Amino acid sequence: MTQDSTAAVGIVVVSHSAEVADATVRLVAQLANLPEDGPRLVAAGGLADGSVGTDAVRIADAVRRADAGAGVVILADLGSAVLSAGTAIDDLLEPDVAERTVISRGPLVEGTFVAAVQASASDGLDGVRAAADEAADMDKLGDRA
Amino acid sequence: MGRTGAHPGIALGSLSVWPMTTFDLAALRRFVDTFADRLHERKDELTALDSAIGDADHGINMDRGFTAVRGKVAELDDGTDLGTAAKTIGMTLISTVGGASGPLYGTFFLRLATSLGERSEADAEALGVALRAGLEGVAQRGKAVLDDKTMIDAMSPAIDAYDGAASDGMAAALNAAAEAAATGRDRITPLVARKGRASYLGERSANHQDPGATSTTVMFESLRDAVDG
Numbered sequence: 001m002t003q004d005s006t007a008a009v010g011i012v013v014v015s016h017s018a019e020v021a022d023a024t025v026r027l028v029a030q031l032a033n034l035p036e037d038g039p040r041l042v043a044a045g046g047l048a049d050g051s052v053g054t055d056a057v058r059i060a061d062a063v064r065r066a067d068a069g070a071g072v073v074i075l076a077d078l079g080s081a082v083l084s085a086g087t088a089i090d091d092l093l094e095p096d097v098a099e100r101t102v103i104s105r106g107p108l109v110e111g112t113f114v115a116a117v118q119a120s121a122s123d124g125l126d127g128v129r130a131a132a133d134e135a136a137d138m139d140k141l142g143d144r145a
Numbered sequence: 146m147g148r149t150g151a152h153p154g155i156a157l158g159s160l161s162v163w164p165m166t167t168f169d170l171a172a173l174r175r176f177v178d179t180f181a182d183r184l185h186e187r188k189d190e191l192t193a194l195d196s197a198i199g200d201a202d203h204g205i206n207m208d209r210g211f212t213a214v215r216g217k218v219a220e221l222d223d224g225t226d227l228g229t230a231a232k233t234i235g236m237t238l239i240s241t242v243g244g245a246s247g248p249l250y251g252t253f254f255l256r257l258a259t260s261l262g263e264r265s266e267a268d269a270e271a272l273g274v275a276l277r278a279g280l281e282g283v284a285q286r287g288k289a290v291l292d293d294k295t296m297i298d299a300m301s302p303a304i305d306a307y308d309g310a311a312s313d314g315m316a317a318a319l320n321a322a323a324e325a326a327a328t329g330r331d332r333i334t335p336l337v338a339r340k341g342r343a344s345y346l347g348e349r350s351a352n353h354q355d356p357g358a359t360s361t362t363v364m365f366e367s368l369r370d371a372v373d374g
């Protein structure tokens with residue numbers, strides 16, 4: 001794989017809703033206290049005409065913007081968000097970018113948060129993806145559970 | 146324009162048969178217009194099917210997508226090769242349909258495009274190879290297998306039927322494909338969905354007709370009528 005280990009892993013947030021994707025990026029940038037020169041977080045939500053849905057072309061553009069050479073982890077909401085992200089990787093992205101782009105099975109908000117924290121701690125693509133995947137099992141209730 | 150008799154159709158006594166043996170840009174345009182018209186007419190029906198086992202948007206999604214495709218295909222100049230034209234369809238679908246059917250039908254046409262390449266005409270065999278590449282793309286993208294109750298259950302038997310009849314010519318093959326798609330669509334109605342949004346319903350998805358298998362059947366009927374019509 002072509003990966004630049006000095007750059008931060010990028011993150012793309014895919015949702016059926018532009019508002020949800022944009023707000024997730026804003027929320028996580030704040031919660032994770034990302035520095036200016038930290039990992040690039042890019043939203044890819046909704047369709048160009050404002051409809052609810054997912055758009056593989058928009059996702060591919062977001063991946064290109066998020067990629068600083070170290071690869072990109074995609075967090076997606078449900079159903080076609082994953083199919084459209086797969087289409088972007090397999091059919092739209094340039095081969096070198098495609099081979100360093102992965103889709104996480106993690107939940108949208110928690111996964112994006114954990115991925116951003118890992119990426120700003122200079123973790124590589126595999127580490128960031130693994131952390132985002134595991135966000136599904138995050139124990140957010142602590143001793144309330 | 147020359148007399149109709151100037152074409153290389155087969156003359157059987159007084160009966161002149163015009164076996165369409167190739168698929169070209171004009172046929173692709175007729176297909177797009179026919180499919181777009183029918184999706185528009187059947188928008189509410191497709192959405193109603195999706196309202197029973199999904200999120201009530203399949204007709205809206207497909208109509209929005211093929212309305213955009215119709216516009217893009219109309220802009221292509223007449224010398225455009227089949228690969229470029231099919232790629233235009235696929236790229237338009239993946240960014241305008243919105244639901245699962247966007248990346249699925251989008252991938253179908255993108256793989257068709259790769260298979261057709263720079264050809265300006267495809268014979269029955271080349272069209273069959275391209276359709277199968279499209280099916281494989283949809284299967285790879287959505288990971289659905291037969292009986293998961295998706296568009297695959299209409300598309301896969303359609304393409305098998307096409308191959309089975311291809312030696313009788315393109316029109317016969319597409320006719321067999323359209324019939325097999327409809328049979329597949331109806332066969333899976335009693336089943337429980339195992340892929341896509343309908344699978345969230347579990348047992349409650351049984352005994353409802355699948356919207357994607359329905360639009361796929363309309364697609365093969367439109368293809369048949371664009372070639373035979």
Ligand SMILES: Nc1ncnc2c1ncn2[C@@H]1O[C@H](COP(=O)(O)OP(=O)(O)OP(=O)(O)O)[C@@H](O)[C@H]1O
Pocket residue numbers: 016053054078079080081195199200202203206243244245246247249283286287288289294295296297340341342343355356357358
């Ligand atoms: N994984 C899949 N593989 C093949 N076909 C699928 C798959 N998932 C869904 N489908 C087909 O897509 C049809 C639904 O398309 P539609 O455009 O309504 O997408 P959707 O389910 O609303 O998408 P979204 O996930 O964005 O809500 C189903 O009827 C089914 O035939």
Ligand SMILES: [Mg+2]
Pocket residue numbers: 195199200201202203244342
């Ligand atoms: Mg739907």
